[in-house]
Amino acid sequence: MKIGALSRLAVLILLGVFLARPDWFGWLFTPLTRNGQAAIYTQNSLLNLTLNHLAIVAAATLAGSIVAIGLAVLVTRPAGREFLPLSRTLANAGQTFPPVAVLALAVPVLGFGAAPTLLALFLYGLLPIFENALAGLASVSPDVQEAARGTGMTDGQRLLRVELPLALPTILAGIRISAIISMGTATIGSTVAASTLGETIIAGLINSNLAFVAQGALVVGALAIIVNTSLFAIERHFSRYRRDQR
Amino acid sequence: MIEIEHLSKFFDETCVVDDVSMTIPGGALAVIVGTSGSGKTTLLRMINRLVEPSSGRILIDGKDISAIPPHELRRQIGYAIQGHGLFPHRTVGQNIATVPHLLGWDAAKVSARVEELLDLFQLDAAEFRDRYPSQLSGGQQQRVGVARALAAAPKLLLMDEPFGALDPIIRARAQEDLRQIQQRLGTTIVLVTHDMNEAIHLGDRIAVMDRAKLLQYDTPQEIVIRPATEFVGELLGSGERPFRLLSLQPLRPYIEPGEAPGAALDVDASLRDALEEALWSGRAAVPVRDGAGKTLGRVTLATAIRQAARPQ
Ligand SMILES: Nc1ncnc2c1ncn2[C@@H]1O[C@H](COP(=O)(O)OP(=O)(O)OP(=O)(O)O)[C@@H](O)[C@H]1O
Ligand SMILES: [Mg+2]
Numbered sequence: 001m002k003i004g005a006l007s008r009l010a011v012l013i014l015l016g017v018f019l020a021r022p023d024w025f026g027w028l029f030t031p032l033t034r035n036g037q038a039a040i041y042t043q044n045s046l047l048n049l050t051l052n053h054l055a056i057v058a059a060a061t062l063a064g065s066i067v068a069i070g071l072a073v074l075v076t077r078p079a080g081r082e083f084l085p086l087s088r089t090l091a092n093a094g095q096t097f098p099p100v101a102v103l104a105l106a107v108p109v110l111g112f113g114a115a116p117t118l119l120a121l122f123l124y125g126l127l128p129i130f131e132n133a134l135a136g137l138a139s140v141s142p143d144v145q146e147a148a149r150g151t152g153m154t155d156g157q158r159l160l161r162v163e164l165p166l167a168l169p170t171i172l173a174g175i176r177i178s179a180i181i182s183m184g185t186a187t188i189g190s191t192v193a194a195s196t197l198g199e200t201i202i203a204g205l206i207n208s209n210l211a212f213v214a215q216g217a218l219v220v221g222a223l224a225i226i227v228n229t230s231l232f233a234i235e236r237h238f239s240r241y242r243r244d245q246r
Numbered sequence: 247m248i249e250i251e252h253l254s255k256f257f258d259e260t261c262v263v264d265d266v267s268m269t270i271p272g273g274a275l276a277v278i279v280g281t282s283g284s285g286k287t288t289l290l291r292m293i294n295r296l297v298e299p300s301s302g303r304i305l306i307d308g309k310d311i312s313a314i315p316p317h318e319l320r321r322q323i324g325y326a327i328q329g330h331g332l333f334p335h336r337t338v339g340q341n342i343a344t345v346p347h348l349l350g351w352d353a354a355k356v357s358a359r360v361e362e363l364l365d366l367f368q369l370d371a372a373e374f375r376d377r378y379p380s381q382l383s384g385g386q387q388q389r390v391g392v393a394r395a396l397a398a399a400p401k402l403l404l405m406d407e408p409f410g411a412l413d414p415i416i417r418a419r420a421q422e423d424l425r426q427i428q429q430r431l432g433t434t435i436v437l438v439t440h441d442m443n444e445a446i447h448l449g450d451r452i453a454v455m456d457r458a459k460l461l462q463y464d465t466p467q468e469i470v471i472r473p474a475t476e477f478v479g480e481l482l483g484s485g486e487r488p489f490r491l492l493s494l495q496p497l498r499p500y501i502e503p504g505e506a507p508g509a510a511l512d513v514d515a516s517l518r519d520a521l522e523e524a525l526w527s528g529r530a531a532v533p534v535r536d537g538a539g540k541t542l543g544r545v546t547l548a549t550a551i552r553q554a555a556r557p558q
Contacts, residue, residue: 141331143327143329143330143331144331144332144333144334146296146327146331147325147327147330147331147332147333147391148333149296149320150294150296150320150325150327150331151320151321151325151344151345151348151394152316152317152318152319152320152321152322152345152348153317153348154317157348162333165335166333166334166335241334241335241336241378241379241380242334242380
């Protein structure tokens with residue numbers, strides 16, 4: 001726990017310094033260049049690319065969470081139960097459709113830029129959140145459900161005070177998985193001119209400059225690690241009642 | 247007072263509760279006993295509308311409960327189930343406070359009530375209040391479950407096999423606690439069990455159910471002396487009937503003046519205790535003392551044996 005928090009902090013500081021002063025790290029990337037290529041990508045600031053990248057992932061994950069959790073709640077109510085198979089199929093379809101295909105199909109409608117990327121990430125990230133929310137809601141024991149009804153909670157109170165809090169750690173795990181997948185997948189958004197860290201990777205591939213590719217990949221990797229461990233810590237916080245068994 | 251009138255419940259085509267009528271006086275402890283699947287839980291759950299009857303009705307203090315919104319009805323009725331159903335993500339204090347919160351009590355009143363209940367169930371507030379259910383033993387969880395059911399001081403308490411998961415010693419203590427709490431608070435209690443001992447020990451009235459039907463609803467004495475059907479007799483266990491009858495009779499009326507050797511019995515014990523004590527220690531009589539330790543007289547083996555015979 002302590003070590004986890006410390007290494008998270010270390011990665012965060014390292015990433016911050018790199019994004020603020022990438023030129024300090026030129027020596028590190030020079031060995032990857034050939035024929036005196038630039039070692040650090042300067043077309044756009046790495047900091048801006050990172051912030052845009054994060055914003056797109058955050059927006060897609062947030063939208064995906066709202067829709068997926070809402071859907072999971074809906075289909076686990078008595079009135080919505082018949083829609084369970086249908087919504088499962090939809091969420092599955094979102095995942096089986098490759099993001100690249102979504103981009104290709106969305107560009108003619110939405111144009112170039114962030115919009116098609118958002119759509120692709122949103123669709124791709126729905127399934128893990130939806131399935132985890134379903135699993136979390138289903139894991140609330142019948143005894144506890146019965147007790148919640150027996151104490152006189154209304155349907156809404158039961159959902160907000162018992163079912164969702166108990167499902168929360170599992171739901172958060174789904175959101176974490178979805179966010180991590182999106183973090184990597186967002187790089188392909190740059191093929192349709194979205195401003196993401198994919199830009200440095202594509203530039204590196206076009207110019208055969210491994211240093212650019214490495215920069216993009218390392219930043220994305222560091223972001224994934226930070227997001228993963230932070231969300232994991234939050235999950236643990238919300239499931240603390242399960243631990244500390246005597 | 248609870249009046250159950252011609253109550254029936256069908257699940258699909260199957261009749262699970264068949265035309266049950268019974269009246270439970272205010273302040274009484276009624277026990278519903280019967281074999282597995284006889285419809286006890288279903289009958290109980292119709293009283294707080296967790297199950298809606300197919301026909302018939304239930305009146306609580308003269309009011310038809312079908313006219314009360316279910317969630318409001320349930321806030322007036324304590325409900326404790328086997329396996330306790332504590333909310334795992336809430337502390338002991340928060341669990342107990344559930345119904346007072348739903349009723350909108352202010353924080354100070356809720357807090358005082360939680361303390362009072364923890365005290366009543368012999369759980370140290372400083373130690374247990376902020377623990378999660380996973381940090382309690384099974385017996386402690388059970389007590390917290392009952393404390394939660396009693397939190398808003400309901401006039402009516404429903405209990406579905408509340409002591410089923412407890413070991414015999416803890417169970418006996420929990421039953422004693424329940425008896426005392428009921429007498430102190432005047433709560434009407436309906437308790438489901440399939441343990442005839444528990445029914446006779448606790449019940450003012452016993453309802454015997456078999457295959458959806460209410461076979462007999464009577465005082466423990468009547469049930470033991472005059473079982474309505476063969477099934478009720480079987481449930482009592484024919485070999486045990488004299489002992490059950492004795493266990494229903496307190497010592498006090500049978501104390502006679504005189505000396506007796508050996509350890510004394512407490513005056514709150516039953517004739518059954520006296521019989522067992524006399525037989526086991528090979529004595530013809532045992533002395534009886536009151537709570538303060540003063541000897542009141544003795545009870546003879548002959549008296550106990552005479553009282554074990556079926557009354558004519
Ligand atoms: N929701 C339901 N749907 C269909 N059948 C049900 C339902 N609830 C209970 N039953 C059936 O009704 C019958 C009576 O069940 P109930 O739970 O009332 O029995 P019980 O006397 O409490 O038994 P036990 O001692 O095992 O708890 C059983 O056959 C059970 O299968
Ligand atoms: Mg039952």
